[in-house]
Amino acid sequence: MSKKIFGLVILLAAGITALAPNTNAQEMCANTAKLCAAHIVAPFVSDGQTYRAFVTAGQDAQFNATFFAGTTYRVAGATGETEGNLTFSLYSVDPNTGQHDMIFTNSQHNNAPYWDFKVNSTVEVAITATLNPASGKESGCAVVLVGFKQ
Amino acid sequence: MKVQFRLAAVMVIAFASMTACSPNEGDGGDSDSPIQETIDVNNFRVKGQNFMMPSPMQIANMIQKSGSNYNKAMLNPVAGASKYTESMKQALNLGVYGADLGYITMYSNTQDALEYYKTVNTLADQLKITASFDPTLLKRFSDNIANKDSIMSLVGEAFRRSDNFLRDSEQDHLATLILAGGWVESMYFALNTYKAEPNNQDMAIRIGEQKTTSAGLLKLLVESEKPEFAELITLMQALDAEYQKVEIKYTFADPVHDEGAHVTTINGTTDVKISPELLAALLEKVTAVRNYIVN
Numbered sequence: 303m304s305k306k307i308f309g310l311v312i313l314l315a316a317g318i319t320a321l322a323p324n325t326n327a328q329e330m331c332a333n334t335a336k337l338c339a340a341h342i343v344a345p346f347v348s349d350g351q352t353y354r355a356f357v358t359a360g361q362d363a364q365f366n367a368t369f370f371a372g373t374t375y376r377v378a379g380a381t382g383e384t385e386g387n388l389t390f391s392l393y394s395v396d397p398n399t400g401q402h403d404m405i406f407t408n409s410q411h412n413n414a415p416y417w418d419f420k421v422n423s424t425v426e427v428a429i430t431a432t433l434n435p436a437s438g439k440e441s442g443c444a445v446v447l448v449g450f451k452q
Numbered sequence: 453m454k455v456q457f458r459l460a461a462v463m464v465i466a467f468a469s470m471t472a473c474s475p476n477e478g479d480g481g482d483s484d485s486p487i488q489e490t491i492d493v494n495n496f497r498v499k500g501q502n503f504m505m506p507s508p509m510q511i512a513n514m515i516q517k518s519g520s521n522y523n524k525a526m527l528n529p530v531a532g533a534s535k536y537t538e539s540m541k542q543a544l545n546l547g548v549y550g551a552d553l554g555y556i557t558m559y560s561n562t563q564d565a566l567e568y569y570k571t572v573n574t575l576a577d578q579l580k581i582t583a584s585f586d587p588t589l590l591k592r593f594s595d596n597i598a599n600k601d602s603i604m605s606l607v608g609e610a611f612r613r614s615d616n617f618l619r620d621s622e623q624d625h626l627a628t629l630i631l632a633g634g635w636v637e638s639m640y641f642a643l644n645t646y647k648a649e650p651n652n653q654d655m656a657i658r659i660g661e662q663k664t665t666s667a668g669l670l671k672l673l674v675e676s677e678k679p680e681f682a683e684l685i686t687l688m689q690a691l692d693a694e695y696q697k698v699e700i701k702y703t704f705a706d707p708v709h710d711e712g713a714h715v716t717t718i719n720g721t722t723d724v725k726i727s728p729e730l731l732a733a734l735l736e737k738v739t740a741v742r743n744y745i746v747n
Binding site for chain 2: 355420
């Protein structure tokens with residue numbers, strides 16, 4: 303019985319302590335999303351979604367998408383409240399074998415906060431996001447936004 | 453090491469606490485346990501999805517570019533919007549009307565655009581997500597109604613804010629339903645357009661290229677773990693079973709980077725094989741899902 307009460311107390315404590323950082327996490331993500339959204343402007347149109355993940359140093363988050371022929375996509379990525387802290391890379395993915403081939407990484411382009419991709423033939427892609435080691439950050443909310451123009 | 457996008461720290465901690473108190477469990481922890489790792493790594497709850505749905509406006513643009521005429525009969529009539537009284541149908545049809553709005557915008561039909569925008573706004577209000585809309589959006593929409601590019605940007609941004617709002621408020625399942633409604637409506641347009649123009653091979657290929665999206669959307673719905681999604685999932689499974697018959701072959705080629713313009717050209721090529729019979733089967737299945745959503 304006492305173990306059950308102890309479990310309940312732990313459960314409540316966990317719930318209470320989790321609420322505060324959760325609010326902080328949402329605020330953190332919301333501020334980062336605003337930073338990214340500044341790059342998804344006309345003539346680019348938002349795809350209507352926000353992609354985000356909590357990452358720590360050395361980890362990466364992956365988002366999968368289809369980029370359609372005849373379209374130029376803009377990918378914007380950030381973590382925290384300043385640009386350049388997120389390394390994002392784009393790979394083509396063979397739908398039959400799952401093989402990934404690197405197309406782009408912003409780490410080779412001055413950690414650009416956004417980049418455009420002109421697509422001549424439809425391609426499955428994976429976008430990975432990780433903390434830029436040079437940022438010194440231990441963790442953060444990684445946000446990726448995608449816009450398109452045709 | 454990949455981060456799981458759907459994190460539920462509270463539940464994980466609760467689960468860990470309860471198992472720690474279980475008399476059936478030993479004291480020793482498993483250092484390889486993903487639960488332990490999640491507690492250490494993610495003392496936050498950050499929700500999201502790791503699969504990107506194509507915007508309905510992209511598909512509408514593809515249809516308009518194919519030279520197909522505006523066909524209002526394909527749209528879900530706004531007069532029926534009041535019959536959606538449950539949040540599930542409201543969210544699905546918010547996606548449907550959003551796709552309709554995208555289609556209308558491509559054809560610059562200003563009168564219909566305003567009517568559908570108001571319906572989108574009404575459903576968003578019923579779902580209590582109008583807070584995510586810019587209060588000045590309706591005025592900006594009206595002011596720019598003749599400017600297709602501006603309207604596309606406004607609609608895209610309004611839906612992105614709604615998506616963000618729903619994920620912040622831990623209503624991911626509603627965000628998924630909006631995406632599902634939008635995609636199903638878009639495919640309903642595309643497949644009906646192909647039916648009317650069976651020589652439009654470009655349209656057939658564009659439809660076939662949605663194979664991965666079909667599978668990804670089905671996965672999102674299943675992972676929502678909502679019992680009320682059961683009928684929708686069954687219908688989507690039937691659609692996806694047909695979609696998996698599409699043959700796609702991809703060949704990688706080196707990309708070209710333009711540093712100055714911040715542009716990379718992706719040069720890989722994809723070959724899609726889809727038969728007229730398969731397209732007819734897809735239309736039948738998409739129509740079944742769409743009927744479930746709008747009726």
